[in-house]
Amino acid sequence: MQSTTKKTEERRLEIIKTAEKLFKENGYRNTPIDAIIKEMGVAKGTYYYYFKSKEDVLAAIVEYQLNLIVQTVEQIANDTSLDALTKMRLLLSGSHIGDEDTGEIVEQLHLPVNRELHEVTNIQTVLRLSPIFAKIVEQGNRENVFNTRYPLETIQFLLTGGQFLLDGGLFNFSKQEIIDRRLAMQEIVEKALGAEPRTFDFMNNKLFEEENNE
Amino acid sequence: MQSTTKKTEERRLEIIKTAEKLFKENGYRNTPIDAIIKEMGVAKGTYYYYFKSKEDVLAAIVEYQLNLIVQTVEQIANDTSLDALTKMRLLLSGSHIGDEDTGEIVEQLHLPVNRELHEVTNIQTVLRLSPIFAKIVEQGNRENVFNTRYPLETIQFLLTGGQFLLDGGLFNFSKQEIIDRRLAMQEIVEKALGAEPRTFDFMNNKLFEEENNE
DNA sequence: AAAACTTGACTGACGGTCAGTCATATGGTA
C-alpha cells in the first residue's frame, strides 16, 4: 500500500513536472495533453487517471510551487529569534518572492502566452502568503517599527499590487519601468506599514547591482 | 460609401454587444462563436469578417467599455476649475470606477467563469487610467494636499491593488471582507499619496449606507 | 480474485478557413 501510494505520487509528480516544463516552453494553450503524454511515453487515459481536466494540472503545478515557497516563508516567519524587520529583509531582499523555484525560467514566464499560468499563481500567492506576512506585520507593530491598523488587509493589498503589477508578467514593462515601479513600491510599503523611510531599502538592493548588465 | 461604412460599424458593434451579453450570461469559455452568430442570425463567416479570432472580440468589448469610462474620467481630470481633491472625490466616491457601464450586471461578472473577461479588463483599466490619475496627483502635489515622489508609479500600484483585489472579481471575498479591504485601502491611499488621514473618507461613504441591506 | 493502474481508439465540440454568392456601386461606351 505504501509503495503503491508512493508510486502513485511519483506518477502524479511526473505529470506535473512534465506539464510544467512544456507549459513554460510553449504556453498553456499551445500545449495539448497529447504533448504531455507523448513526452512521458504514456497513454491519454493515464493522464486522466491522475487529473480530471487540463486545468486541474495547472492548479497542481501552482500548488506544488507555492507549497515550497510557503514552507520557506513560514519557516522564517515562525523563527522566534528574529525581529520583524529581519524577517522582512530575509523574505524580500533580492528579487521577487516567487523566484526560488522558478529561478532561471522566469524569462520564459513573461511570454504573453502564459497568462493562465500567471493568473492562477498570482491569486494563490496572495491568498496563501498574506496571512503569514500579516503575522510579521503584527510583530512589527509590537516592536514599534511598524504602525499598521489593518495588518492582514494592508499586506494583502501590497502583495496584490506587487504580484500583479511586477511579478505577474501581466504587464509588459521594460526593465526601466520595472525599476521605477519597484522604487515606488518601496515607498508605498514603508508608508503603508508605517515604517521609517528607507527601512525597506533591502527590497531594491539587487536592482542596482544588476542594472548595468543589459 | 459612407452609408456602407456606417453599416459596417453597426455590424461590428452588434457583434460586440451580442458577445458581451452572452459572455456575461454564460462565461467566455462556455460561449462558442456559434452561439453568438446563432443569436444574431448570421453565418460564421460574418463573424470572422469582422474579428480575426475569438479573443479579438473580447478585447473589443473591453476597449468599448473602457473608452466610455476613460471619457468620463478625462473630462473630470481636465476640468481646470476643480482642485485635485475634488477630482478624486468625484471619481472615487461611491463604488468602483468600472461600475458606470456594467452597472447592474456586476453580480453576474463575479462568476469564476469569467476570468478572461476580468483579466483583460483589469490590465487595460490600470494602464489607461493611471496616466490620467497621475496628472491629478501631480496637481495635488502642487496644491500641497498630496506629497508623492512617483505619481505615475504610485497611482499605478494603487490602481492595480484596487482593481485586482477588489473590483476584479478574481478573489471571492465576502461582503464583510470587501468592507475591511476597502477601509484598509483608504488608509493606504492616503499614506501613499501623502495626504492627511481621512482625506479620502469619500471612498467609503456608500459602504455604510448599503451595509445593512444584506 | 480484487483492486489499482494503463492503454489507445474514439467522440464531439469548437475555433478557424475558404471558395463562392449576391447586391450595389462605378464607370466606360454608344
Added chain:
DNA sequence: TACCATATGACTGACCGTCAGTCAAGTTTT
C-alpha cells in the same frame, strides 16, 4: 439615357484540424 462590364464589400455555410475528455478492455500489483 440606356446598357453592359467590372469591381467591391458583406455575407454564406460546408468543411477542416485540433484537442479535451471518455470508455471498454487489458495488464500489473496486492
